[in-house]
Amino acid sequence: MRKLMVAAFVSLDGVMQAPGGPEEDTTGGFIHGGWTVPFADAVFGEAMAALFAQPFELLLGRRTYDIFAAHWPRVSENSGDADLATLFNGVTKHVATHRPDSLDWPHSRALGGDVIGALRALKAQDGPDMLTQGSGALVRQLLATDLVDTLQLMTFPVLLGAGRRLFGDDAQAAAFSLDTTIVSPTGIVVSRYVRAGKVQTGSFALD
Template structure:
């Protein structure tokens, strides 16, 4: 867990109530495994989420992305630096982008992009030393690695009142057993979308037995 002096690794995910975080933003984002609901978030407009996202990006000064999310962002954000989403586009284009990949020969053409993955724990420690807030957006397969190795400081979930059943979940069976700390009261918008912010701790879940 990071110290008060170090930067933070913040995971940002959109998820359904039953924990599905696969392909929220578009119909062609992620249909792997025969997933029929890619684009489910875009199909449920929410008045409060956009403002919450922008507030959460106030101190972002680097991105840490999985390869699939990086490719989606690199194809979109360089061409969207004005209009309703212009502020995010300008920010994403400006800040350093770290891309998690096992392939040392990948081409990263978006400006200020570099690969990580040779020694993730060491590389994340270096990011904490360099940056105030590094945000991991989407990148679900990579998020599973961070959750398994405890390499994050905050987990931020936008929970939609949708049930999908099948699909890649926020938490798989590899998540490191741990107790998270609620950082602020939950925030809900008029569409029933709930923002939950949890901080990582070093506590391990305890066990016991309830008795009369």
């Protein structure tokens, strides 16, 4: 069976909207696009390289798909991102969309009307693990339907106040264990959590 990993950039208050640039996603009047850029450092770059080092297929919401499809096929061979562009252009992309006929980035596949059902079927198959990038609305669906096996959170030392958040109120209760964590020189905390069964409770009350 495949695993499904959610990898996300988040602020201290859980915002994940528009981490890469001012015009990436201004929905709701969001004015802080590009909030991750000042913190990028070598340790962060190494963590990202390690994330993409194992075989994977991308799992994307439609908004993130459109952003990626407009960018990665156009990256120059001389760019510092050329290797990542080659990787993203070549892997299978599973896309949650109501417009399957408009998926023109090579190796893109629409998940169909029943996104969650399609993902359950994909997880039951053999093949590379599935990895999300961005795709906040889709990720919240995954968390609400207990489909996430691993969370890799890259938490940046900034409060944004407003913006689309990673976790919704409908996220299904689940326990995770901390697998690895590193802290970059600029203060990015990169932590990987793996599913660890159901939430356990207890009490500190005195007898």
